[in-house]
Amino acid sequence: MRNDTISISSEAVLRVFRRFACLDLRKLAVELGVDTANPMLGMVVGDLKRNGKIRRIGGGRGRHTLFVLATFEG
Numbered sequence: 001m002r003n004d005t006i007s008i009s010s011e012a013v014l015r016v017f018r019r020f021a022c023l024d025l026r027k028l029a030v031e032l033g034v035d036t037a038n039p040m041l042g043m044v045v046g047d048l049k050r051n052g053k054i055r056r057i058g059g060g061r062g063r064h065t066l067f068v069l070a071t072f073e074g
Contacts, residue, residue: 010053021069022067
């Protein structure tokens with residue numbers, strides 16, 4: 001895994017979601033090459049949830065939380 005100080009953009013996260021139908025936080029972190037505890041990852045995922053770009057589904061918690069892409073915009 002890469003260093004936790006790596007900046008993660010919303011577009012990079014959305015690009016991963018466009019490739020996979022459903023991701024948990026662990027799989028997303030692996031695809032981005034960061035740790036699940038990366039503060040930037042948490043901030044970007046939180047922003048995307050608040051903006052309605054992704055949705056949390058299922059009963060998972062923490063690293064097991066499942067997310068799906070909520071919009072089909074290009």
